[in-house]
Amino acid sequence: IADTVKEEVLPQDEQDFDIELQKFAASVEATEGHKQRRIALLSKLSRVLQTNFPEEDIELTTFGSTESNLALRRSDVDICIQTHSRTSKLQTTCQLARLLHEEGLVNIVCIPRARVPIVKAWDPSLGIACDINLNNSLAKTNTAMIKACVEYDARIRPMALLIKHWAKCRKFNGTKGKGVLSSYTITCMLLNYLQLTDPPILPSMVALQQNDYCKPKVQLNEKSIGSLFIGFFEYYGYRFEYESYVISVKQGYLLSKKTKVWDSDQNNILCVEEPFNNMRNLANTANEMEVMGLRLEFQRAYQILKRSRDHAGLVETFREF
Ligand code: GTP
Ligand code: MG
Incomplete structure (x- = not known):
């Protein structure tokens, strides 16, 4: 038995797409x-x-x-x-x-x-x-949590920047707070997807806090940024069951809408639990039509990126309207 673990090398096309994504993220981050x-x-x-x-x-x-x-x-x-x-x-x-x-x-x-x-x-x-x-003061606490999550793994920051940028380009995150979802809410959706990926990239917030927000010793998931990024759109476009579940970054898994008694309110079409106040749904700003539109946007991005994992695919994904 070998006493060193051979690090997986990503195929060349995945490496190229990761470089492209990182360049794109650098072009949208604050100067x-x-x-x-x-x-x-x-x-x-x-x-x-x-x-x-x-x-x-x-x-x-x-x-x-x-x-x-x-x-x-x-x-x-x-x-x-x-x-x-x-x-x-x-x-x-x-x-x-x-x-x-x-x-x-x-x-x-x-x-x-x-x-x-x-x-x-x-x-x-x-x-x-x-x-x-x-x-x-709650805003400072949840900002510290987001910061700890972003620092947990180097792949998270470029993905979060790009997804926030995508939400702005596709107009469901308005600059005047009129958007369907806030940047904060969509960031929580990304974090929960990374917690549910197999093996998880990010632990639950509870585990992170217990560990005093320390960095991990081992990261079992070695997927490329590109495959995770595309997987995010596929997950919320096709796999996540909006009708039944609540996204919980705090727990790191999905909760049932029924158990939380969040299933009978028409403001709870998409449910994203505020990690520090589990009575609050961060996504209660989105009505049924808007959630349907959002889901179609996730599907659109997935279909584009599945076809073209390259610069042109990214330009199309982020096309403003
Ligand atoms: P950009 O301004 O688009 O770069 O996004 P951002 O990452 O600064 O997020 P946003 O402006 O949406 O929110 C800023 C901060 O406000 C977040 O980090 C949270 O701390 C807090 N916040 C935003 N929306 C909510 C909310 O609905 N509930 C709670 N509790 N906090 C929120
Ligand atoms: Mg802000």
Whole structure:
């Protein structure tokens, strides 16, 4: 018996497609310029808060893709403002919206009655969009989870970047939050697919946390990025049973809609459990027609990539409409 395990070498065509995918992912990820603009926006906001609330201890942090290392060129900056006192003078997102307006930001949309009240805005002088919330610490926790998952295996990051980009190109992830699914939701769908792949690429979130988010010693799955990427579209296009199951990144497997008593609500056509609040369905924004459309999009991407695992196939998959 050999005492060393021979590493599987991928066939040349699979290696070529992986290189192509990685190049594509690099072409959509946020640039150094995006990072600089993000930093400039943060210091602008920090100055505005200090000027308007000089006595207060107000903390500004970023979360979302800029922290999980999944930012695209077209990503917004997700910002959390934490006021550390209950008597803070900054109490509402509408107040914040006024300050942003005075500072020259435009396209300001205030959503005060959302589950997490936010303000969306565009900074024309920096050319960057932001989503700002007040005192929502859950977002930092789930961003840390996404980050740990992305770091778990080098194949995950390019796939996640490409799938988020695909969702934007195919218009079911809107820039103004009008999309059928958020980037976060579709990222959770990818993570669960990787947990269910045989052998799994990613453990359950529970296992990851127990292991203190440590990297694995052995990775039993040596599939190419390309075959996993195509497999993702095939899985959600043809195999996943939308009617019966709930996607759970926390557990790393599928839960039954019936057991969760999520089967009788018409907002639960596609079910993606929020890992840190298992009462919440992240995909309750998608109605029956939209889920059907989404499924057809997965099928479309699969059919294209099955035929042409090359640059032309990727261009077609990501074609904007
Ligand atoms: P891009 O901005 O498109 O690059 O995507 P993103 O990866 O930043 O994701 P998105 O903007 O959709 O969400 C940013 C962060 O907000 C996520 O990392 C989550 O922490 C949080 N978030 C987004 N949507 C939800 C939601 O529906 N529920 C909860 N609990 N958190 C959410
Ligand atoms: Mg974001």
